[in-house]
Amino acid sequence: MEDLKSDRILEIKDDISNELRKAGYAEIGACIQCGNCTAGCPSGRRTALRTRSIIRKAILGLEEVLSDKELWLCTTCYTCFERCPRNLPITDMIIFLRNLAVQRGYILPNHLNLCRMFYDTGHGVPINDEKWNIMRESYGVNRVPPTVHTDPKYVKEVQELISSVGFDKTIAWGKYAKKEEKAEKK
């Protein structure tokens, strides 16, 4: 049984749609909620992604549009954008909402790990699997190829770059990170 006690009356705000407008997505106001996007969405056929609902929640400024994992289920195939009768750049707007989500601290653990990896090593996908290191050795080459993370000096430079655009703060304050930390403390 699904949750029967509807425990809240939604509070609606303009802030998210205003952010979209400021970023040049005034089309948000033209959405007619026809559902064409959801109906054609190849991801939504298999997952919980409901494209129209994302747009709806953004219009109404419901924080859950940013906090729900649904936002990350879009594969950016652009099918909805191709068909929306109001010509909304839906996919681009979803990407914008993702950025907004991260700015407000909503980041998925895997994404956070990736960011941290990048901060720590200068690579999103570093060579950190012992298997590869051994294989490389067997070919007679360095265990780790000569890239950023072989030299702490370059890693530091990357970290400076990341700090200069404030990305370190964005990821450090991630709400998921906080939750994780809380869980760890407990």
Add this chain to the structure above:
Amino acid sequence: MSNSLRNDEEIKIGVYVCHCGINIAGVIDVPALTEYAKTLPNVALAKEYKFICSSIGQEMIKEDIEAGLINRVIVAACSPRMHEPTFRMVVKEVGVNEFLFEMANIREHATWVNLDDPEGAFKIAKDHVRMAVAKLSELKPLEVERVKVEPACLVIGAGIAGMNASIDLAKEGYDVYLVERTATIGGHMAQLDKTFPTMDCSACILTPRMVDVGREEKIHLMTYSEVEKVDGYVGNFDVTIKKKPHYVDQEACTGCGLCAIECPVICANEFEVGLGIRKAIYIPFPQAVPGEFTIDMTKCIKCGICATPEVCEPDAIRFDDKLEYVEIKVGTIIVATGWDLYDPTELKQYGYGKYPNVINGLEMERLLSSFGPLEGKPARPSDLEPPHSIGFLQCVGSRNFRPGGNNYCSRVCCMYATKQARQYKEKHPEASIYIFYMDIRAFGKGYEEFYESAGRNFGIKYIRGRIGEVYEDEDHSIIVRAEDTLLQKQIEIKLDMLVLSCGLVARYDADQIASILTIQRSADGFFMEAHPKLRPVDTLTDGIFVAGVAQGPKDIPDAVAQAKGAASGAASLMAMGEFAIEPYYSVVLEYKCSGCKSCQSLCPFNAISFDVFKNIAVINKALCKGCGTCAAACPSDAIVQNHFSDDQIFAMINTAIPPLAKTENGSK
């Protein structure tokens, strides 16, 4: 008599500032503006009042003129569109030339747009009053000229709109030339089976009207004809009509139809939107008016069977029939050319043209028609089995802001889908019917009740959500996928048939008609009315009116109402017998014109011709709309636009922008 002012008479301007309730006075200090007006050159007096357009306000102006205090008038109030004619009448009534009047629009231009900036609004209002005074001081009295109006009307298109306008005008005693492109009158309404919201049978209400048209003596019906050329101007249009050859003597043919039985050539019938057949010699449908036959020469193989005396006893076949041009003179024109259906082929996701069981609304209309190809028993095109489930998809092509889509709502499809769904349910109560919609627009009289009854009495299901994907099953059934937006769930339904409720679009050749008649089209492609609210049946070209879907999508009641409006507009012009031309036209100064012809091609109203003997441009006053394009373009400065001459416009500019102060070193 309205010309009492001589050019050398002293200029005495009266300025009347209107409060317009709180529209103006609520934002700016009207007494202060009035005081300011008194300080301007040539201003003899300035007054204020709550509503100058009221009879008290009008009297105020008249009294001052009659007392000899003023001889030119400015009203600082609203847009001249609204009340310029009112005040012109006022000054004219007491003997001042009506063109020695000016309006300063301080409502739309100053107060309305600066509600939160009274100071700025006041400054702008002062500018407007000052400019009006400067211009009025330069204005010259002008004479209104009148042209005769020929008491005959050309109606283009014999759909329900064109037929109604023609009948009305004929009954009022005017000659009507009704030109119809196809071989029959009736237009699209003849293709409909029943009509919403009353469900009367379309043919039952249309056919008697068609017969009336044929019978009315004053209506000169010209079917299978097109308008080739229109010259002249309001009251005096010279029209050339192209009469296409029928290849059948229309006088001799008795309409017996034996020829069509014998003709060996079978081709698609346009009237059945390709779902039915006809012969090369044909009438579009049995009740067609006129009922005489026509040979489609693009299909005819010239076998001559129809021409044999056994087949055509009256010997009416004329293989040597020729194209004919007819010239007529009319005073007014009504355009009622109707619509084409939106072609959904390009919307690939719906599979129209690819899946046989996806059809459009007009095709459904023919399938439902008791005199249609299936005699009113709709079947799936793939196997001719009656469908057990039908889906309708609304807003196909309409309300679509993608390239190639129509932004507007077509206004009839919500209702025609509901009608068609009901018609099918009446005969097949066991069938499931789903209408996929974004909004249901049931705005007309009786429409909401019609919509309600579709759910209550017929069990038609309305699903709020656009279909996103359409697939075909092995048995040609149609699988549609949509979101039920109210449940927030994706749904999938297998249907026997899918009907696309396509919208109405402007005729494919609307551009050609627009250029023949020099009328405008709006962004949606339909012909543009002169004013969306106050002049909905006039075009911007005097004497030319528009009716029916030619002006924009509408249902039959609205098309008929507009036709009556257009007929009344045309009739009032013809009843007066004369038409007053605004004296704003441009004038060529013969001594300056170098004959370069620059202006001729620029005129959007085709008002400029060329006098080869004098080697000068000539402007037709009646055609000129006073847009000023030619006056601005003339390299020899040889064109003056009345009421907007260089002197008059520069007077305004010079007072609007104070002369640039010289800087200390003397340069600008």
